[in-house]
Structure formats: C-alpha cells, structure tokens
Amino acid sequence: MAVTKGDTRRCIVWFGQPAGNERARLTKAGWFIRVAEAGGHGGVGMRNGNTVVALADLRQGDAASIAAMERMMADHPGLPWLSLIAPDMPAQEPSVNRILQASADFFTAPVDLQRLLDSLAQLGGEVPALEPGDVGITGHSQATRAVTASVRKYAPVELPVLITGETGTGKEVAARALHGLSMRSERPFAAINCGALPPNLVQSELFGHERGAFTGANARRIGHFETAAGGTVFLDEVGDLPMDAQTSLLRFLQEGTLERVGSSQSIKLDVRVLAATHVDLEKAVEQGRFREDLYYRLNVLRLHMPALREREDDVVLLAQHFLDAFREQHSTHARAFSSAARQAMRHFAWPGNVRELLNRVQRAAVVAEDALITADDLDLADVPHMLEARTSLGSARVAAERDAVINCLRECRFNISECARRLKVSRVTIYRLCKKHRLALDDLR
Numbered sequence: 001m002a003v004t005k006g007d008t009r010r011c012i013v014w015f016g017q018p019a020g021n022e023r024a025r026l027t028k029a030g031w032f033i034r035v036a037e038a039g040g041h042g043g044v045g046m047r048n049g050n051t052v053v054a055l056a057d058l059r060q061g062d063a064a065s066i067a068a069m070e071r072m073m074a075d076h077p078g079l080p081w082l083s084l085i086a087p088d089m090p091a092q093e094p095s096v097n098r099i100l101q102a103s104a105d106f107f108t109a110p111v112d113l114q115r116l117l118d119s120l121a122q123l124g125g126e127v128p129a130l131e132p133g134d135v136g137i138t139g140h141s142q143a144t145r146a147v148t149a150s151v152r153k154y155a156p157v158e159l160p161v162l163i164t165g166e167t168g169t170g171k172e173v174a175a176r177a178l179h180g181l182s183m184r185s186e187r188p189f190a191a192i193n194c195g196a197l198p199p200n201l202v203q204s205e206l207f208g209h210e211r212g213a214f215t216g217a218n219a220r221r222i223g224h225f226e227t228a229a230g231g232t233v234f235l236d237e238v239g240d241l242p243m244d245a246q247t248s249l250l251r252f253l254q255e256g257t258l259e260r261v262g263s264s265q266s267i268k269l270d271v272r273v274l275a276a277t278h279v280d281l282e283k284a285v286e287q288g289r290f291r292e293d294l295y296y297r298l299n300v301l302r303l304h305m306p307a308l309r310e311r312e313d314d315v316v317l318l319a320q321h322f323l324d325a326f327r328e329q330h331s332t333h334a335r336a337f338s339s340a341a342r343q344a345m346r347h348f349a350w351p352g353n354v355r356e357l358l359n360r361v362q363r364a365a366v367v368a369e370d371a372l373i374t375a376d377d378l379d380l381a382d383v384p385h386m387l388e389a390r391t392s393l394g395s396a397r398v399a400a401e402r403d404a405v406i407n408c409l410r411e412c413r414f415n416i417s418e419c420a421r422r423l424k425v426s427r428v429t430i431y432r433l434c435k436k437h438r439l440a441l442d443d444l445r
C-alpha cells in the first residue's frame with residue numbers, strides 16, 4: 001500500500017470505514033483519507049514529509065479485527081494513533097482498553113467532528129482551532145483549553161465523571177457542558193447540592209418516597225433521579241451524602257435500579273451520574289466517611305477544574321464576558337476595564353474563583369461612574385500593596401534564613417554536624433540550604 005503521487009501532505013490512514021459525512025468534513029478541512037484494513041498487507045503507507053495520523057475505527061470490529069488492529073498499533077508505535085468506538089462497546093474489555101490506552105485520543109460514535117479535527121490538527125503540529133466558548137466554558141488559557149478538550153472527550157461516553165476543584169471554579173458549568181454535548185442533551189439535567197439537603201431527607205429527595213413512608217409523607221413523591229429519566233443527574237458536594245444514601249447510590253450505579261423510600265419495588269432507570277467535590281474524597285474514604293466502592297464507581301473519569309489564579313490569561317476575558325452579560329440586563333455606564341483594574345484582576349489570588357470574579361464585576365458595574373471600571377470599583381485597589389508586601393516579606397524571610405545559616409556556621413567553625421544540631425535540622429538540610437543560598441563554605445571561612 002503506497003501513497004500515490006497525488007496525495008496531499010496531511011493524511012489519515014483510516015483502518016475501517018469512514019461514514020460519508022466524516023469523509024466529507026475531513027476532506028474539506030484538507031485531510032486526505034486513505035482507507036485501510038488492519039489485517040491487510042503493506043503496512044500503513046508513509047512517505048517522508050507527509051503528516052500521517054492513523055485512526056483505528058473499531059465500530060464494526062469483531063474480535064479478530066480488533067486483535068489485528070492491536071497488532072498493527074504495536075507494529076507502528078511511532079505513529080500517532082486515534083481510535084473510534086461504538087457507544088455500546090465495552091471499553092473495559094482488555095483488548096479494546098489496550099487500544100484506547102495506546103491512542104493519543106479516542107472518540108465515541110457519533111463522532112464529534114470538530115473535536116476530531118482539533119485532535120488531528122494537534123497531532124499534525126498545528127495550533128488547534130479550539131473554540132472553548134462552544135461548550136459554555138469561557139476562557140482561552142492553556143488550562144481551560146485542556147478542560148474543554150476533556151469535556152468534549154468525556155461527553156459522549158456513558159460513564160460517571162468525578163469533577164474536582166475549589167469552590168467557584170465552574171464544576172457545575174463543566175457538568176452542564178458534559179450533558180449538553182452528550183446524546184442526552186434533549187433530556188433533563190438535574191443538579192442537586194447534596195450538602196444543602198437535610199440528612200434525613202436525602203434519600204427521599206434523590207430517590208422519592210411512597211405515601212406513608214414516614215411521618216409527614218402524605219403523598220407519593222418522585223425523586224430527582226426519576227425526574228431526570230433518560231438524562232443526567234449532577235451530584236454536587238457528593239462527599240456530604242450520608243451513608244444510607246451512599247449505599248443506594250452505589251446500588252444504582254451497579255444495577256441501574258432504585259427503590260423509593262417505603263417501597264421494596266425496584267425501578268429500572270437510565271440516568272448518567274456526574275458528581276463533584278471540593279473536598280479531598282480520597283481522605284474521606286481513608287477516614288471511613290465515604291464508601292470506597294462508591295468512590296471507585298464515581299471516579300471512572302476525572303475532570304479537574306483549575307483554580308482561577310492558575311489561569312491568569314482567562315481573568316480579563318471572563319470579566320469582560322460577565323460585564324457584557326450584565327449590560328444586556330441592566331443599564332450601566334461601564335463598558336470595559338481600566339488598565340490598572342485589568343492588572344489588579346490578573347494579580348489577585350481569587351480565593352472564591354470565578355464566582356468571586358462574577359460578583360465583583362457585577363458590583364463594580366453598579367457602582368462605576370465612568371465607562372471604564374476602576375480597580376477601586378472592583379474593591380481591588382489594594383492589590384499592588386498586597387503584592388509588594390508579599391514580595392518584601394518573602395525576600396525578608398529568605399534573607400533571614402541565609403543570615404542565620406552563615407552566622408551559625410561561623411560560630412561552629414564550619415562544623416556541619418554542630419551547626420545542624422544548633423539549628424535543629426539535619427546535616428542534609430544544612431547542605432541543601434548552602435546550595436540554595438549559594439554559600440560556598442570555602443569562601444566563608
């Protein structure tokens with residue numbers, strides 16, 4: 001199988017059968033598609049200078065062709081591989097799983113063609129034409145692009161996703177994006193804050209109850225899970241679920257069934273579960289506050305939402321986005337941010353993350369007197385002083401540490417063991433500190 005003269009420079013070797021729309025979109029984007037057979041002869045057909053990406057299409061795959069695909073991938077480890085599976089394919093099945101693991105990225109049919117093009121562009125060494133706004137997650141920093149790519153990847157997979165991150169980082173925004181990009185998007189999305197439910201009512205809120213199930217249960221109540229049938233349930237602060245509700249949730253994840261409180265009848269239900277936590281769930285497991293088996297069930301796919309201070313490049317963009325949204329609903333003089341305000345926003349640590357930014361921008365839009373929101377309007381006028389204090393305090397600490405080591409070494413006549421004893425640290429630490437402060441012992445003596 002040789003690449004003929006007319007081939008373009010960007011080539012996909014598609015092991016399987018691309019659908020008409022897939023072929024059309026990729027060709028339009030400038031990719032030449034070569035259809036190949038995993039068990040066929042002649043390798044993948046490469047020519048120097050071509051960008052070649054291989055795609056393992058397992059949609060029609062029987063066991064023999066999956067095995068052949070695995071061999072083909074093993075024979076060509078230097079090639080970037082993508083893989084494509086059917087939605088009902090058992091991703092845990094060892095040979096399928098090995099193929100997914102060996103791929104740079106994988107897709108579930110129906111293929112999100114924009115994501116496929118982005119992935120191909122990345123593998124071909126181009127800057128991906130990613131539009132994070134498409135999925136409702138505003139931001140263009142590296143960290144946000146990585147989140148968006150994971151959201152696109154996880155959305156079509158029918159597995160739970162555990163979303164972690166500090167408060168206000170956009171965990172619910174991500175959960176909505178996962179739902180909105182999934183095949184369930186036309187069905188309900190139910191967001192439940194487990195921490196806000198009274199512990200004795202959690203079971204009934206989530207799974208419903210029958211009339212007379214407990215004092216005050218005057219009528220049958222349908223729970224959030226049943227209301228979201230065919231859709232997605234998002235359990236925020238899942239670590240706050242009481243033990244009995246954890247057991248019911250585990251059973252639902254294992255068997256796809258639930259029982260209303262006060263009933264022994266099992267109800268079969270199709271709901272995808274997404275969960276979020278801002279506490280360390282692993283620690284809760286260690287301390288026996290969260291079931292380990294439930295943790296493993298929820299933590300199949302994991303999405304981490306970075307803190308806002310880790311995505312400095314997003315701050316001004318998000319602020320303008322919130323201001324524009326505010327202006328659509330309210331009248332305000334404010335149109336944009338002064339350069340001092342932009343600088344203060346970029347340097348602020350944002351302990352409340354995106355939620356705090358949203359609140360400050362809305363408040364500032366109300367109080368602003370002019371077209372440009374000032375640092376003062378945002379209540380961030382102190383940021384430069386805070387930075388200065390942090391810098392000077394930091395450098396004072398470093399200087400004090402250096403002086404303490406030098407003085408002690410001199411007093412101990414450069415006896416490292418003695419110096420370590422007096423400063424109550426190990427000898428290794430003294431050597432490390434000397435290296436850190438660039439203290440050459442010979443120069444000090």
Ligand SMILES: Nc1ncnc2c1ncn2[C@@H]1O[C@H](COP(=O)(O)OP(=O)(O)OP(=O)(O)O)[C@@H](O)[C@H]1O
Binds near residue numbers: 139170354
């Ligand atoms: N990338 C984003 N683009 C636009 N709006 C965002 C983004 N991230 C967060 N927000 C907004 O910030 C606020 C907080 O987001 P969200 O509720 O999703 O955070 P959270 O991590 O779930 O918070 P908590 O841990 O308190 O439940 C919301 O108003 C949300 O719309």
